[in-house]
Amino acid sequence: MFxxxxxxxxxxxxxxxxxxxxxxxxxxxxxxxxxxxxxLFFFQGVASYLTEEIQNKIxxxxxxKDGTAExxxxxxxxxxxxxxxxxxxxxxxxxxxxxxxxxxxHQGDEVLFRAIEQVGSNPFLPSLSITTNxxxxxxxxxxxxxxxxxxxxxxxxxDFYEKKDTIEKIYEITSTINKFGIFLxxxxxxxxxxxxxxxxxxxxxxxxxxxxxxxxxxxxxxxIRGPFIIQGIIYGFIAFVFCFLISFALVLLxxxxxxxxxxxxxxxxxFLTNLWILVLIQLGFGIAVGIISxxxxxxxxxxx
Numbered sequence: 139m140f141x142x143x144x145x146x147x148x149x150x151x152x153x154x155x156x157x158x159x160x161x162x163x164x165x166x167x168x169x170x171x172x173x174x175x176x177x178l179f180f181f182q183g184v185a186s187y188l189t190e191e192i193q194n195k196i197x198x199x200x201x202x203k204d205g206t207a208e209x210x211x212x213x214x215x216x217x218x219x220x221x222x223x224x225x226x227x228x229x230x231x232x233x234x235x236x237x238x239x240x241x242x243x244h245q246g247d248e249v250l251f252r253a254i255e256q257v258g259s260n261p262f263l264p265s266l267s268i269t270t271n272x273x274x275x276x277x278x279x280x281x282x283x284x285x286x287x288x289x290x291x292x293x294x295x296x297d298f299y300e301k302k303d304t305i306e307k308i309y310e311i312t313s314t315i316n317k318f319g320i321f322l323x324x325x326x327x328x329x330x331x332x333x334x335x336x337x338x339x340x341x342x343x344x345x346x347x348x349x350x351x352x353x354x355x356x357x358x359x360x361x362i363r364g365p366f367i368i369q370g371i372i373y374g375f376i377a378f379v380f381c382f383l384i385s386f387a388l389v390l391l392x393x394x395x396x397x398x399x400x401x402x403x404x405x406x407x408x409f410l411t412n413l414w415i416l417v418l419i420q421l422g423f424g425i426a427v428g429i430i431s432x433x434x435x436x437x438x439x440x441x442x
Contacts, residue, residue: 147368154369161373167333168377169384172424174326176385178319179419180405183412184396185319187403189312193272194227196308198298200284201263206292208232208264214289215266222283224276227269236262263294274306335431363436370428377428378421385409385416 154161202211208230215228231239237260270276281298284290298305386409393406409416 154372164373165377168373168424169380172377172381172420175423178323178326182319183408185315192308192312196305197267197269198277200266200296201294202292203294211264222280224270229267231265231267233260233262233264272309272312274309277305339435366432366436367429370432371425374424374428378424381420
């Protein structure tokens with residue numbers, strides 16, 4: 139067995155160097171293919187960040203009746219977190235905080251501030267700002283639970299229905315981004331696999347006479363397939379090395395620019411955090427496509 143593997147490896151390297159042009163072309167195509175898949179990986183990371191940022195911008199607010207004790211509101215906060223696990227975040231906003239937020243958002247609007255002065259007291263109500271995973275149905279469930287629960291008598295109003303249209307539109311946008319990512323991934327993989335398949339077919343076709351001779355003298359199927367499977371591994375590994383270096387260089391160059399466009403998202407940190415996943419994707423995809431294409435081509439086109 140070891141002898142057969144050794145011979146197959148030897149033949150694979152001989153064929154690899156004998157057909158340098160085809161080998162280089164195959165590796166180049168694999169590099170392009172793996173880079174496309176890598177680009178999709180980073181696109182998914184950016185899309186996930188944008189989706190989360192968008193979802194964090196939408197919330198519903200439960201306003202409590204004037205005079206409700208802060209301790210009671212904090213108890214309600216704990217209870218709804220236990221009752222509704224789909225809630226991602228609940229933030230308590232006191233009357234004073236609400237006034238500060240309003241002041242920051244309306245700086246320079248003298249008419250509004252004069253109107254507040256005429257009221258003579260802080261007109262804002264204490265509230266809980268509630269964020270879920272963005273699904274409008276989840277927000278509706280939260281709103282219904284707040285208005286029908288044992289502590290509903292403390293609540294003045296829940297603004298879900300005022301924000302419902304906005305929540306639905308934002309959820310539709312984020313869902314579209316995710317669906318587009320999946321669709322793009324499937325299309326890229328199909329195109330990539332097809333291109334690599336046809337490129338490797340050229341490499342195998344160059345050895346057709348040699349394979350026919352081996353078949354005539356009684357070589358086993360494994361011995362015929364072996365060198366091409368090993369060549370597929372060689373193609374995939376070399377392509378992975380180039381792709382990893384190119385990816386690292388591109389991330390290093392583009393990370394500062396992307397941070398300007400999307401503050402809070404650091405592409406280089408994302409690269410380092412997911413380094414081993416990226417290595418597995420690039421190496422696994424390159425070798426897998428090389429091996430599978432070699433097996434299919436040998437079997438289908440050379441009638442092994």
